Amino acid sequence: MQGLDTIFSLIILMMSVVLHEVSHGYAAALLGDPTAKFAGRLTLNPLKHLDPVGSVIVPVITNILGGVTFGWAKPVPYNPYNLKGGKWGPAIVGAAGPLANLFLAILFSIILHLGILSDAVLPLVVGAIQINVLLFVFNMIPVPPIDGSKVLFSLVPYRYNYVVEFMEKYQLMMILFIIFFLNSIISPFINIITYLLVR
Numbered sequence: 001m002q003g004l005d006t007i008f009s010l011i012i013l014m015m016s017v018v019l020h021e022v023s024h025g026y027a028a029a030l031l032g033d034p035t036a037k038f039a040g041r042l043t044l045n046p047l048k049h050l051d052p053v054g055s056v057i058v059p060v061i062t063n064i065l066g067g068v069t070f071g072w073a074k075p076v077p078y079n080p081y082n083l084k085g086g087k088w089g090p091a092i093v094g095a096a097g098p099l100a101n102l103f104l105a106i107l108f109s110i111i112l113h114l115g116i117l118s119d120a121v122l123p124l125v126v127g128a129i130q131i132n133v134l135l136f137v138f139n140m141i142p143v144p145p146i147d148g149s150k151v152l153f154s155l156v157p158y159r160y161n162y163v164v165e166f167m168e169k170y171q172l173m174m175i176l177f178i179i180f181f182l183n184s185i186i187s188p189f190i191n192i193i194t195y196l197l198v199r
Contacts, residue, residue, distance in 0.1 A: 008124050012131055016131055017054075021075065023100035024076045028076075028082075031089050033083050091150050111125060143174045
């Protein structure tokens with residue numbers, strides 16, 4: 001049964017990260033940028049989106065180590081200069097991916113509360129909710145190059161653009177800090193959102 005749980009978690013993760021990236025591409029396309037379309041990335045075919053490390057190695061390792069299975073796909077390319085909406089264009093594209101994961105978490109929550117699932121399946125659906133809540137919360141962290149930074153930078157007035165430049169200059173250090181303290185940073189948010197969806 002443990003093997004089936006692992007396979008199910010990996011399938012849900014793969015589906016979730018693919019929908020995440022496709023949502024970025026469609027948001028960009030709706031705002032006038034065809035880059036993702038020309039790159040063949042507006043598809044749910046996972047082979048077009050899989051990253052060897054983020055889509056295979058990391059999910060397997062995190063699953064073996066226990067806890068929530070985690071990973072990522074290849075980023076969907078887009079050209080911010082083609083986007084409509086001024087400085088809000090990148091924010092909309094950036095937020096589209098995490099919001100897709102939140103939508104999936106809510107969808108699995110609705111299925112959970114319909115009361116049509118057997119006891120054996122319930123933990124798998126709760127796991128699917130956790131995976132998508134994790135992807136939503138992590139990707140809304142406002143540090144470049146994470147999606148949340150696009151939203152943050154759209155909110156920063158132009159006169160404070162030096163803050164954006166500073167964060168982009170030292171993004172590697174900030175990412176390393178987040179990775180090191182990832183669990184303590186995002187666990188409270190994941191637990192609260194998951195509790196609200198599952199209870």
